[in-house]
Amino acid sequence: MKTNENSRREFLATTLLAGAAFAGCSSNPFTPEEITNTKPSGEMVKLLSVDGDIIEVDKAFLKPVPEMPPVLNAEARVGIQGKKFAMVIDLSRCKSVKKCQSACNHMHHIHPGQNWIKVYPMQESERTAPYWQPTTCMHCDEPPCVKVCPVDATFKRKDGIVLIDSDRCVGCRFCMAACPYSSRVFNWEEPKIEKEIADQPYSCETSIPQKKGTVGKCDFCPDMIRKGSLPHCVSACPNGVFFFGDILEDTVTNGSETFRFSELIKDKSGYRLMEDLGTKPSVYYLPPVNRNFPFENSEPIEEKK
Amino acid sequence: MEKLAENKIIEELLPQKFGKQGQIWVISLLIVFAFGFYAYCRQLYYGLEVTALRDYVSWGIYISNFVFFVAISLVGSLITAVLRLTNVHWSTPLTRIAEIIAVSAIAFAGLIIIVDMGRPDRFYNLFTHGRLQSPIIWDVIVITTYLFISLLLLYFPLLPDLKILIGFKERNGKWLQKLYEFLGSFWKNKPAQFKITEKAVNILSITIIPVAFAIHTVTSWLFATTYRPGWDSTNFGAYFISGAFLVGAGGVLIAMYIFRTHYNLEKYITNEHFDKMGKVVVLLALIYLYFNINEFLVPAFKMKKSEEEHLMGLFTGEFSPIFWFAISASMLVPILILIFKNGRKPKWAFTAGILVVVGSWFKRFLIVTPTLLHPFLPMHDVPKSYMHYFPTWEEWAIAGGSLAGALLVITFFARIFPIIPIHETIIEIDNHEKL
Numbered sequence: 079m080k081t082n083e084n085s086r087r088e089f090l091a092t093t094l095l096a097g098a099a100f101a102g103c104s105s106n107p108f109t110p111e112e113i114t115n116t117k118p119s120g121e122m123v124k125l126l127s128v129d130g131d132i133i134e135v136d137k138a139f140l141k142p143v144p145e146m147p148p149v150l151n152a153e154a155r156v157g158i159q160g161k162k163f164a165m166v167i168d169l170s171r172c173k174s175v176k177k178c179q180s181a182c183n184h185m186h187h188i189h190p191g192q193n194w195i196k197v198y199p200m201q202e203s204e205r206t207a208p209y210w211q212p213t214t215c216m217h218c219d220e221p222p223c224v225k226v227c228p229v230d231a232t233f234k235r236k237d238g239i240v241l242i243d244s245d246r247c248v249g250c251r252f253c254m255a256a257c258p259y260s261s262r263v264f265n266w267e268e269p270k271i272e273k274e275i276a277d278q279p280y281s282c283e284t285s286i287p288q289k290k291g292t293v294g295k296c297d298f299c300p301d302m303i304r305k306g307s308l309p310h311c312v313s314a315c316p317n318g319v320f321f322f323g324d325i326l327e328d329t330v331t332n333g334s335e336t337f338r339f340s341e342l343i344k345d346k347s348g349y350r351l352m353e354d355l356g357t358k359p360s361v362y363y364l365p366p367v368n369r370n371f372p373f374e375n376s377e378p379i380e381e382k383k
Numbered sequence: 384m385e386k387l388a389e390n391k392i393i394e395e396l397l398p399q400k401f402g403k404q405g406q407i408w409v410i411s412l413l414i415v416f417a418f419g420f421y422a423y424c425r426q427l428y429y430g431l432e433v434t435a436l437r438d439y440v441s442w443g444i445y446i447s448n449f450v451f452f453v454a455i456s457l458v459g460s461l462i463t464a465v466l467r468l469t470n471v472h473w474s475t476p477l478t479r480i481a482e483i484i485a486v487s488a489i490a491f492a493g494l495i496i497i498v499d500m501g502r503p504d505r506f507y508n509l510f511t512h513g514r515l516q517s518p519i520i521w522d523v524i525v526i527t528t529y530l531f532i533s534l535l536l537l538y539f540p541l542l543p544d545l546k547i548l549i550g551f552k553e554r555n556g557k558w559l560q561k562l563y564e565f566l567g568s569f570w571k572n573k574p575a576q577f578k579i580t581e582k583a584v585n586i587l588s589i590t591i592i593p594v595a596f597a598i599h600t601v602t603s604w605l606f607a608t609t610y611r612p613g614w615d616s617t618n619f620g621a622y623f624i625s626g627a628f629l630v631g632a633g634g635v636l637i638a639m640y641i642f643r644t645h646y647n648l649e650k651y652i653t654n655e656h657f658d659k660m661g662k663v664v665v666l667l668a669l670i671y672l673y674f675n676i677n678e679f680l681v682p683a684f685k686m687k688k689s690e691e692e693h694l695m696g697l698f699t700g701e702f703s704p705i706f707w708f709a710i711s712a713s714m715l716v717p718i719l720i721l722i723f724k725n726g727r728k729p730k731w732a733f734t735a736g737i738l739v740v741v742g743s744w745f746k747r748f749l750i751v752t753p754t755l756l757h758p759f760l761p762m763h764d765v766p767k768s769y770m771h772y773f774p775t776w777e778e779w780a781i782a783g784g785s786l787a788g789a790l791l792v793i794t795f796f797a798r799i800f801p802i803i804p805i806h807e808t809i810i811e812i813d814n815h816e817k818l
Binding site for chain 1: 429432434436438439442502508513517518520611616719755758759760761762765766
């Protein structure tokens with residue numbers, strides 16, 4: 079935790095210093111001075127303002143929004159106020175393209191061979207229909223992993239997300255034994271990631287960089303949510319299987335379609351996995367009926383237990 | 384006359400230098416321990432990657448070894464506390480053997496849990512960020528408490544013996560003399576001192592019983608507080624404790640035999656002791672068998688789908704050879720041997736003790752690993768190697784090294800201190816003669 083704070087402080091300090099150093103210089107993208115110095119190019123661009131009006135701006139004034147600095151560990155542990163995040167996975171749309179998995183693995187720099195998202199070929203029994211079931215971390219409201227963690231390294235936030243503080247995890251793996259959904263993975267060796275990423279301070283919200291001897295898992299991409307974007311799996315899926323949203327707003331979206339969460343669950347008979355265990359997951363499933371694709375599997379079908 | 388007998392007892396029970404056999408024993412243990420240490424250094428450097436542990440089987444022989452150590456350490460409380468409080472006197476010569484087994488086992492239980500940690504460098508987090516709701520923190524608390532009570536139960540009865548030892552300055556040599564004086568020079572054999580230790584030992588004997596139950600119950604809860612088939616059982620606390628008393632008693636049988644033959648203690652560890660310990664082991668094995676039947680028969684009767692694969696793996700599948708070996712070696716065969724009067728003769732009782740301990744070690748492996756290979760959702764989207772578990776040489780070396788370490792502690796203890804309490808034996812014999 080300390081390292082995080084320190085590095086953030088350092089980051090802020092360097093930014094300020096850099097700001098001061100570049101104050102008079104035209105290459106500084108942060109100061110308003112720079113905008114006044116910019117000469118209009120004459121080429122106008124039409125934009126949609128936050129109020130919904132169409133406005134025109136000179137192209138020379140368009141600047142990319144600077145990346146937000148990562149949040150403090152203390153903030154990351156509380157979560158985004160007034161939100162309760164949930165995911166809906168529509169099994170009727172999944173054909174195991176696994177773009178969710180590859181996007182997730184890529185963005186979180188997951189160790190080769192390990193996956194935070196798994197796509198299971200499921201079949202309840204011999205005469206029932208097979209289907210694909212992608213699983214993420216369920217972000218349970220009664221998380222068994224959080225209950226057993228001896229050092230508060232894995233924790234439940236107010237917005238419903240369960241995260242891991244890899245700077246605190248002692249690597250006892252009790253959470254992995256406790257999780258009935260097998261959604262946790264362990265960094266058995268030094269993660270194979272580029273030096274620039276490995277040298278970053280760890281953030282619970284990005285789960286980057288993964289650290290040797292600690293546990294990792296799906297984090298619902300809170301860094302993306304803070305930016306107003308969708309988790310990587312949601313935007314990567316070509317078939318719109320994943321819907322993400324806020325239960326309090328009662329809205330979920332896969333990027334192109336948006337539904338009232340409660341109506342979607344009601345109309346399509348949404349359910350959660352292993353309800354009998356009392357873990358109260360935040361991930362809901364829509365049953366694989368009226369499917370978009372037939373079930374085709376080259377792998378041997380494993381029976382659901 | 385009486386004085387002479389006393390001197391003879393002292394002479395026979397004083398700690399002895401290692402003979403040739405003893406030296407070979409110590410050197411082999413040191414080699415195994417050093418090899419384990421080397422393997423652990425590799426693990427520290429490369430990470431748990433050097434083990435065969437992976438995301439599904441994330442606990443393996445380190446954790447089964449941990450459960451084994453915690454189990455065997457319970458014998459200290461059985462022999463010192465339970466038998467003492469029930470006024471059983473025949474066990475007096477065995478108390479120190481039981482107590483040193485308890486101390487070394489519980490110390491190595493603590494060490495092996497650190498070995499299993501992915502980040503041993505953050506061990507202090509357990510204290511700085513510990514959360515009381517986690518069974519691991521309960522385990523940390525009760526194991527530490529048990530270690531300290533056991534150390535005191537070892538130390539207090541040792542005080543009168545230290546006084547005797549200090550008297551043999553020539554024999555002791557410089558270092559041992561210093562150690563004895565450091566530990567016990569304040570002991571003057573005053574009646575008031577005896578009264579205080581007596582009282583302290585009584586209080587400790589009472590306190591250690593709930594703590595002993597707690598260490599193994601909490602250890603069982605590390606498993607029983609999860610949802611997994613094979614662990615999700617209300618039977619687990621009692622099942623673990625009964626098994627623990629059994630393996631500890633088996634360990635005492637082995638230690639009794641080895642100390643008796645090696646140090647020629649036939650007069651002190653008599654055939655009668657083997658007879659009585661043999662009976663204790665039969666009783667404990669029957670109790671453990673009872674809990675095993677509960678643990679396996681009831682779920683097998685229902686054969687819930689989630690349990691089925693796990694149970695069949697044990698009964699007829701992948702783990703069946705180990706399962707039936709463990710059940711027969713730790714319970715059935717020892718009962719069959721020790722139930723007969725001739726079976727309770729030292730040699731047979733020793734054999735039964737070995738069977739109990741070896742069988743129990745494998746039993747602990749079966750408690751930990753097969754369950755992890757049968758998760759609720761099928762094993763999927765992982766490399767092939769993640770779906771099996773066979774320990775690597777590093778794991779065997781470290782587990783073996785920890786066992787060797789525990790044996791070394793016991794061996795060195797017996798080299799430095801009298802393994803049969805001298806003072807208490809003299810008192811016992813006096814009392815016996817007066818009767």
